[in-house]
Amino acid sequence: MKDSRGFLWLSSNKGLTRYNPENGNVKIYDINDGLQSYEFNGKSCYKSKRGEMFFGGIRGLNYFFPDSIKDNQYKPPVVITDFSISNQSVPVNEKFNGRVILSKPIYNSEEIELTHEDNVVTFEFSSLDFADPSKNQYEYKMEGFDKDWNEIGNRRYTSYTNLPHGEYVFMVRGSNCDGVWNTEGTSLRVVVLPPWWRTHFFYISVTLAFILIVLGYIRFRVHRLKRDKEILEVEVARRTDEIEERKEELSAQAQHLEMVNKRLEELSVVARETANAITIFDNTGKIEYRNNAFMKLYGEYLKEPVLKEGHSLSELDKKYKIHSYFDDCLREKKPITFTSRRKLEDKSDHWIQTTLTPVFDELGKVEKLVSIDTDITEIKSAEKKILEQAEELEMLSLVASKTDNAVIIADQCGEIEWVNEGFVNITGYTFEQYKKERETNFYNAITVPEVRETLKENIDNKKSTSYYSQLTTRTGNTIWLQSTINPLFDKDGELIKLIAIESNINKLKKAEEEIKRKNRQITDSINYAQKIQNSILPSDQEFKRVFSDYFILFKPRDIVSGDFYWLTELGDKIIVACGDSTGHGVPGGFMSMMGNALLNEIVLEKGIYSASDVLKQLNLSIRSALKQSLEGEQEDGMDISICCIDKGTKMLDVAAANQTIYYRTKEGFLQEYEGDIFSVGGMLLSKPEVKFGSKQLPLSDISAVYMCSDGYQDQFGGEHNQKFMSARLKELISSVMDKTMTEQYASIEATFEIWKKDQKQIDDILVMGLKF
Incomplete structure (x- = not known):
């Protein structure tokens, strides 16, 4: 009906609505505004000549003059009413966590000081308009942390976790029940102190400690050097005395050394400058001389074959071939060259080439033998590499000529020099045709700039590019x-060739496109199945009509879910079910839709209302629908719990198949009903006479019921990557059950996400809370 101001007054099952056609504003009046009920009878309205309006509802009549109803224009003050740390209210002028945080009430405080250990802080606030407090709206912002204002509806609290150290200003604004906002609101300065290891005092202390350590070390070193100097002076004095004593011995040896130097003078220049190891033997095998290069080559590793000057070959074990080479050189009176492999100082194998040369006296007899050892390991390695490269080139040549892939060789500038027969088969070009008609430079032939840059970068890093x-x-x-494309480098690391191998992957690409197309079709079908499943599940309106408050946490693991919930109201009876079908995804979705249909048939058509009888009939129906028998292999079924509320007898009848039902008593305790240990359907319940247990509870003793599948408690996560478990779930429900259902939903969902973190969700999730 239309009033004198042009407003339209509309009745509904959610109250009385005033609509302004000019600006589209809507105002809804409910029982808190004096209505007899939320619901009105259809076409039961009347407007008198005086403008008075009458609306008939299910519980009486409402009548009023529209012009006398005025909106609340009061801008309410906003105050912070409480402050909590870790969900514990902080007292005034009392120690909390070892210190006094509030010296006066929070609403009179201008600043609070926190430490880094205060991980979770909660602010409670209120808009002081009491006309209809449930419609007051709020928004808040932590300046220095939040970028924008957070709109939270009529919720009167907010929490922050792990605020970094620093200074912030917590601001909150509120409105009255008609949406008139106090935009100034109120504010509180919040100071979060840094941990001790991030304070200036700690940094200064560490710096001073480091300086003291350095100074201490310097003093220690100075003391040590002074002591070493004193010891050295004593040692120098002692050694000076010894030198004086040996002067006479050295004088006697000088004459002998002069004679030896004359004999070695002819070889000294060569022996000093050469890198080869030189040994001089007399004709009996006694070693007369070895140069410094010998020890550089052999070191101290060869204890037996490396004899010292004055030793003889006769002291060496007869197994060494040097004996036969030495005798042959003496007998044949000509140089002998032989090669041997030895482990030297670095424990690696070295190839040594030895030349024994006889030296004759005036009579032509062999007086001495000169042995010259040369390390030819690098020459041997080069010979081996040449042989290996020759074998590799032979194999590559065979592969390149026989393979179906195209093999292309280009110079260091990218100009193509050679292609194999596979190139001709793939491209249709001979090398001569390709040079005339196409781009013959690798770099220029690549049309994608990113690939060209990647190729150049990989060549610089000596890596291949695909x-x-x-x-x-x-x-x-x-x-x-x-x-x-594989770059080929010389021994100095310079690029000399580019070798490209190209494969025709046309069939693979077509197969890939076909797989993508089929995946899109499958995904579209699953999405449509999700729409069907969502349309079958009870709506929010159905739950709001039956329960005073409720929440449903429903998180399918895949697009469609094996978990489902079901609700119906018949006369004085309300029946609600929480089901968990075998599997998840599409198979689970089919089972959940079958469970929904069978519950409709059992309750709505057959009129079965007892919770245990519903489970019994559901077991028989699933076995019949899936043709399960003792000999069969079909074992699909479901875990399910049933709650039957009889408003006539004011009793609650519950039964469960392999599930647990939790209920909150009026005294504030959380109790549980553990159902039977078997599911419905499958091979376990093959006998038709199997009965399910149940429990009857007076509604006057219960304020809320919680039903859930096993997905929440079976989720892996946490610090040790373990299951959440049913005990932890019960503890969680017990900790939040005194809050509103909306707040319970938020806490249970947030706990799940924190527990799961980066882990994959392993099953469908369904948790329901129903308030009577």
């Missing part, structure tokens, strides 16, 4: 190629 590209063959066909 990429996909399309090529138009000489016959005009477009094909997909997978190309791998």
Whole structure:
């Protein structure tokens, strides 16, 4: 009906609505505004000549003059009413966590000081308009932490976790029941102190400690040097005395050394400058001389074969071949060269080439033998590499000529020098045709700049490059190629060749496109199945009509879910179910839809209301629908719990198949009903006479019921990557059950996300809270 101001007054099952056609504003009046009920009878309205309006409802009549109803224009003050740390209210002028945080009430405080250990802080606030407090709205912002204002509806509290140290200003604004905002609101300065290891005092202390350590070390070193100097002076004095004593011995040896030096003078220049190891033997095998290069070559590693000057070959074990070479050189009177492999100082194998040369006296007899040892390991390695490269080139030549892949060789500038027969088969071009008609430079032939830059970068890093590209063959066909370009470097690390191997992957690309197309079709089908499943589940309106408050946490693991919930109201009876079908995803979705249909048939058509009888009939119906028998292999079924509320007898009848039902008593305790240990359907309940247990509870003793599948408690996560478990779930419900259902939903969902963190969700999640 339309009033004198042009407003339209509309009745509904959610109260009385005033609509302004000019600006589209809507104002809803409910029982808190004096209505007899939320619901009105259809076409039961009347407007008198005086403008008085009458609306008939299910519990009486409402009548009023529209012009006399005025909106609340009062801008209410906003105050902070409480402050909590870790969900514990902080007292005034009392120690909390070892210190006094509030010296006066929070609403009179201008600043609070926190430490880094105060991980979770909660502010409670209120808009002081009591016309209809439930419609007061709030928004808040932590300046220095939040970028924008957070709108939270009629919720009167907010929490922050792990605030970094620093200074912030907590601000909150509120409105009255008609949406008139106090935009100034109120504010509180919040100071979060840094931990001790981030304070200036700690940094200064560490710096001073480091300086003291350095100074201490310097003093220690100075003391140590002074002591070492004193010891050295004593040692120098002692050694000076010894030198004086040996002067006479050295004088006697000087004459002998002069004679030896004359004999070695002819070899001294060569022996000093050469890098080869030189040994001089007399004709009996006694060692007369070895140069410094010998010890550089052999070191101290060869204890037996490396004899010292004055030793003889006769002291060496007869197993060494040097004996036979020495005798042959003496007998044949000509140089002998032989090669041997030895482990030297670095424990690695070295190739040594030895030349024994006889030296004759005036009579032509062999007086001495000169042995010259040369390390030819690098020469041997080079010979081995040449042989290996020759074998490798032979194999590569065979592969390149026989493979179906295209093999291309280019110089260091990218100019193509050679292609194999596979290149001709793939592209349709001979090398001569390709040079005339196409780009012959690797770099220029790559049309994608990013690939070209990647190739140059990988060449600089001595790495190969793989990429996909399309090529138009000489016959005009477009094909997909997978190309791998390998740079080839010389021993100095300089690029000398580029070798490319190209494969025709056209069939693979077509198969890939076909797989993508089929995946899109499957995903579209699953999404449509999700719409069907969502349309079958009870709506929010159905739950709001039956229960005073409720929440449903429903998180399918995949697009469709094996978990489902079901609700119906018949006369004085309300029946609600929480089901968990075998599997998840599409198979679980089919089972959940079957469970929904069978519950409709059992309750609505057959009129079965007892919770245990519903489970018994559901077991029989599933076994019949899936043709399960003792000999069969079909074992699909479901875990399910049933609650039957009889408003006539004021009793609650509960039963569960492999699930647990929790209920809150009026005294504030959380109790549980553990159902039977078996599911419905499958091979376990093959006998038709199997009965399910149940429990009857007076509604006057219960304020709320909680039903859930096993997905929440079976989720892996936490610090040790373990299951959440049913005991922890019960503890969680017990800790939040005194809050509103909306707040319970938020806490249970947040706990799940924190527990799961980066882990994958392993099952469908369903948790329901129903308030009577």
